[in-house]
Amino acid sequence: MSDRYDPGAIRFHWIMAVLVILVGVLGLLHDSWPKGTQSFWINIHALVGLLVWVLLMARFWWRSTHRPPPLPPEAGELSRRLARPVHLLMYLLLLVIPILGIVTFVWHGRSFDFGLFRVDFGVPKNRAVFGPTEDVHGYLAYTLFTVAGLHALAALWHQFIRRDGVLSRMWP
Ligand code: HEM
Numbered sequence: 410m411s412d413r414y415d416p417g418a419i420r421f422h423w424i425m426a427v428l429v430i431l432v433g434v435l436g437l438l439h440d441s442w443p444k445g446t447q448s449f450w451i452n453i454h455a456l457v458g459l460l461v462w463v464l465l466m467a468r469f470w471w472r473s474t475h476r477p478p479p480l481p482p483e484a485g486e487l488s489r490r491l492a493r494p495v496h497l498l499m500y501l502l503l504l505v506i507p508i509l510g511i512v513t514f515v516w517h518g519r520s521f522d523f524g525l526f527r528v529d530f531g532v533p534k535n536r537a538v539f540g541p542t543e544d545v546h547g548y549l550a551y552t553l554f555t556v557a558g559l560h561a562l563a564a565l566w567h568q569f570i571r572r573d574g575v576l577s578r579m580w581p
């Protein structure tokens with residue numbers, strides 16, 4: 410069916426959606442972990458976040474060589490106008506949030522623990538840097554949750570109310 414996203418784009422979409430939910434939930438739980446385990450969980454959060462960023466780079470490359478199909482003719486005018494800017498905004502947030510996370514992590518004096526090896530930039534803890542980046546990282550993450558939540562609701566609205574086949578294009 411030519412009006413569907415290609416299987417690669419569908420895989421990227423759903424794998425990344427699951428990872429973004431996972432990294433977001435881990436982020437929201439940061440302050441709830443027992444003190445002794447906080448560093449462990451922040452490291453897991455950082456590694457999953459890094460994976461999201463690496464997958465995003467691969468997804469950009471894939472998308473540049475695999476154009477998405479045009480919206481079905483049944484899709485309304487509002488969807489036509491909103492789809493592109495909303496998708497672009499989500500891509501932008503997925504690009505910037507991890508970068509601010511890395512700055513926050515490194516300038517907090519933390520090192521990445523990949524299990525088999527560690528990566529330590531040896532940067533001393535500096536609140537003047539990580540304070541603001543941590544705040545903006547959090548605000549942008551909340552923005553992403555809101556936009557992605559509305560995006561998912563829009564997909565369900567297309568599927569069950571408008572019945573115009575938009576969700577089927579991205580369904581595995
Ligand atoms: C799409 C990817 C990511 C999302 C959605 C995300 C989301 C979040 C959220 C919701 C918080 C809590 C904010 C708050 O409490 O107000 C947080 C905190 C944080 N994130 Fe991320 N994050 C992502 C990627 C990363 C990456 C790649 C790193 C580091 C390499 C990172 C490092 C941190 C750090 C250091 C904190 C602060 C933890 C603390 O309380 O000390 N994040 N993140």
Ligand code: HEM
Pocket residue numbers: 422425426427429430472477480492496497499500557560561562564565575576577578579
């Ligand atoms: C964290 C969660 C999610 C993120 C970050 C996300 C992000 C994206 C992005 C960036 C695109 C544009 C793809 C492209 O053209 O390159 C997209 C498309 C799409 N997403 Fe999501 N998504 C998420 C969750 C969901 C969920 C839960 C649903 C369904 C309930 C969904 C349904 C769709 C559909 C149907 C499309 C294709 C739209 C079209 O045909 O124009 N997404 N998503």
